[in-house]
Amino acid sequence: QVQLQESGPRLVKPSETLSLTCSVSGGSISNSNWWSWVRQSPEKRLEWIGDVSHGGTTYYNPSLKSRLTISLDRSRNQFSLKLGSVTAADTAVYFCARLLNGRHMENWFDSWGQGTQVTVSS
Amino acid sequence: DIQMTQSPSSLSASVGDRVTITCRASQTISNYLNWYQHKPGKAPTLLIYTASTLQSGVPSRFSGSGSGTDFTLTISNLQVEDFATYYCQQSYSSRTFGQGTRVEI
Numbered sequence: 118q119v120q121l122q123e124s125g126p127r128l129v130k131p132s133e134t135l136s137l138t139c140s141v142s143g144g145s146i147s148n149s150n151w152w153s154w155v156r157q158s159p160e161k162r163l164e165w166i167g168d169v170s171h172g173g174t175t176y177y178n179p180s181l182k183s184r185l186t187i188s189l190d191r192s193r194n195q196f197s198l199k200l201g202s203v204t205a206a207d208t209a210v211y212f213c214a215r216l217l218n219g220r221h222m223e224n225w226f227d228s229w230g231q232g233t234q235v236t237v238s239s
Numbered sequence: 240d241i242q243m244t245q246s247p248s249s250l251s252a253s254v255g256d257r258v259t260i261t262c263r264a265s266q267t268i269s270n271y272l273n274w275y276q277h278k279p280g281k282a283p284t285l286l287i288y289t290a291s292t293l294q295s296g297v298p299s300r301f302s303g304s305g306s307g308t309d310f311t312l313t314i315s316n317l318q319v320e321d322f323a324t325y326y327c328q329q330s331y332s333s334r335t336f337g338q339g340t341r342v343e344i
Contacts, residue, residue, distance in 0.1 A: 137273075142250065161328055163336035212283065221290050224330045225273040229282040 119144040119231035121213050129207075129237050135200040138190075139213030139230060146189055147171050150198045151219025153226060154187060156209035160209055164209075168216055175220075203237045212232050241265050242331055245337035259316040260340045262327035263303075270306045271331040274325060278323045286310075286325075289314065317342075 125137035138151070140184060146152060154166040169187045177185050186199040188236040211233055214226040242265040252258050262272065270290040276284040285294045287303035290310055300315045316323055322344060328333040 160338055161324065163328070163339070165328075165334040165336070166307075216285075222269075222331055222337055224273050224334075225288040226275070226283075227285050227288075227294065229284070231280070232281045 119215055119228050121215065121228060123211060123213050123230045123233040125233060125235070127234060127236060127239075129203055129235060130205055130239050131237055132202055135198070135203050135207060135215075135235055135237070137198045137211055137233065137235070138195050139197070141194050141196070146194050146196060147191050151216040151224075152187075152189070153214045153216045155212045155214055155226070155229075156210070157232070158209050164198075165200065166211075166221055170219060181209045207236050208235065212219045241268060241332050241335055243327055243329055243335050245260055245325075245327055246341050247340060248338065248340040249343065251344065252317050253344070254319060256317045258321075260312045260327075260342075262310045262312070262326055262337050264308045264310075264329055264331075267307045268329045268331035269325040271329055272303075272305065272310045273328045273330065274301075274303055274312045275326045275328065276321075277326065278324045283326070309335060313316055314342075 123138045129135045151168045151170045153168040167187045169175050180191045186203040189196050213230045215228040218224040219225045244263045261319045272274045272290045274287040275283045292305045302313045304311050324341050
């Protein structure tokens with residue numbers, strides 16, 4: 118059973134870069150899966166942020182694409198999120214997740230981390 | 240973008256009740272629809288994928304149906320541990336979630 122755990126700063130200043138890491142245990146990120154980030158706003162809305170494949174291919178939410186980088190660190194079995202030029206609107210709980218069948222339209226998030234609260238404030 | 244609209248936004252129910260949550264897509268999404276359960280402070284869990292397939296380990300009191308634009312999640316014989324927020328999510332084009340349905344006592 119794969120397990121995921123988010124880590125990173127809980128407070129980020131406006132205009133700076135939000136950086137989070139997801140540590141994966143119980144499976145290798147280099148197998149056939151895709152890996153994703155999702156966030157939950159203070160109003161409890163879920164928003165898909167983006168994915169990275171086991172081979173490093175990325176797929177981003179168009180609304181965030183210009184500020185977003187998702188990448189793999191195979192040596193540490195981790196993947197990461199970098200979101201630049203943050204504002205208060207980026208305040209959310211950030212979840213990492215495993216995306217099954219990422220290459221296909223039939224895909225779903227089958228394992229999630231517990232999430233980490235990130236607040237954007239000066 | 241495909242918009243997902245759930246109804247109701249919240250509902251009150253009792254143990255043993257049958258609960259139905261609906262999810263409507265702004266355009267047809269075939270059966271590319273998934274359902275998740277989320278409790279505060281916990282990791283969300285996958286309940287149903289491709290509209291009606293029960294995820295391994297999920298109790299059989301959970302069921303999903305629908306195709307095209309209209310989908311339903313049904314919880315029969317509601318249990319205490321089922322009080323949570325439920326989200327639908329489409330994977331037909333990009334990935335978007337419904338706004339959530341809170342099931343409370």
